[in-house]
Amino acid sequence: MRKTLKIIGILALIGIIAAFLVYRFVYNKPHPDYEKEVAEYTLSAKEFYDEFKNQTVAANKKYTGKMIQVKGELDKVIQTDSLTIGVFVFSTGMFGNEGIRCTLLPKYNQKAKNLSTPANVSIKGLCTGYNDTDVIMEHCSFN
Amino acid sequence: MKKTLNLLLLLLLMASSVTAQRYITKNGYIRFFSSTPVEDIKAHNRQVQAALNSETGEVVFKVLMKSFSFKKALMQEHFNEKFVESDKYPNSTLKGKITNIDEIDFTKNGEYPAKVGGKLTIHGVTNSIKEEGTLTVEGGTVHAQAEFMVTVADYDIKIPSSVRENIAKEVKVTVDCKLKKFKK
Incomplete structure (x- = not known):
């Protein structure tokens, strides 16, 4: 029982971290720093x-x-x-x-x-x- | 002799009217605004090219789609890649005429209502539009301002279902261009 709870807890934590990363780096990803971008x-x-x-x-x-x-x-x-x-x-x-x-x-x-x-x-x-x-x-x- | 003088005068008049009738800008401003309960999206473009012929009333606006800037980089990407496909359709244009050009005195400062009818091309699709705006004449400049709604579906712009709630079916377009008398 305790093991199951632990697994659920870890999964939830991973879920929260993944959601945060998606929000921060995909949905809210910043505009490029044009000054530092390399010219093609x-x-x-x-x-x-x-x-x-x-x-x-x-x-x-x-x-x-x-x-x-x-x-x-x-x-x-x-x-x-x-x-x-x-x-x-x-x-x-x-x-x-x-x-x-x-x-x-x-x-x-x-x-x-x-x-x-x-x-x-x-x-x-x-x-x-x-x-x-x-x-x-x-x-x-x-x- | 008199005939020659008259002809000269006529030519001079024609030349001056030809040079004095065009107003242009290469840095006009257009914004569009989409509002839904989920979110508001705004994009700005300060590279709008516009020209107005004060005699015939003809107007042309040209907009580079990749010059629209959004607050969120991802939205800008979606806009260019998925919605307006700006690689395929890099420009939008409005070609039209101010239908009440006779009511606008370009030699007298003031604010004049302007009715514009023409063809608006976005995403490779052309529709007839009729809108109203104002022209403010001040010295050698004409300040053109207008606000109108554009229905996204009219231009065959497909919004993926995942973001359908985020994007309005009609977006508000605001035009604000200061055109200067063009001197050669």
Whole structure:
């Protein structure tokens, strides 16, 4: 009898621990630490943009949703109400400049503003896709 | 001579009206909100591309689905992988027209009600919509705001039964975009 109770107790404990682990690491798992994530692809900003512009479907498959590191000459840094964005310009279209727009992690905002553009940079971030004028990168950091 | 001058004037007018009629943003904001007794889910997107032609009333909104950010990483994963399948359908768009464009004076600051009719494409499915919002004209900017409901099933978005209780059948979409006059 006592043995059965002990087994039930242990099973219950395992159950509680498993539930906690699932809750903590699956249901409530944290967002990646984008600054520390390793880039899956490292390439020149121009190459990256051209791939999206010329082969959108293939580039989407290859890069969208992944950490990418791009290198090149950053043309300007702009500030919106809430975001600081580094912009690579490669062409001009209906909506003005077209290129890569990199939204920076807040801790890099000041560094971006201090850049005297055009400036050679290496930026890593999460590629979220191409909207027919710009490639969007988010959670970006300089490295 | 006079004819040439008139023609020149006409060309100038045309050129100025062409350049003065477009308002754009590349960082508009869209949020959606799903509320059920089990939980509330909110996602934000600050990478919305929008354009408005103040003469014809044509509007275009373009949204990258992977730019929606959620509080919980798992929800963001489910949203992209299972619900909207953003690998297959990376963009959502709204292409439409402000039907009462004549009632909006883009040269005079103020708040104007705007009626929009158009085609909304999400998850590769296009539906006609008719919604209302407001346009606030202030100097060279137009602040577009709207709130409307989107029925998830209309866009062939299937919610697995395990989370059916957690996700509303209709989600509230909030649009807040500050468009600037586009100068070449």
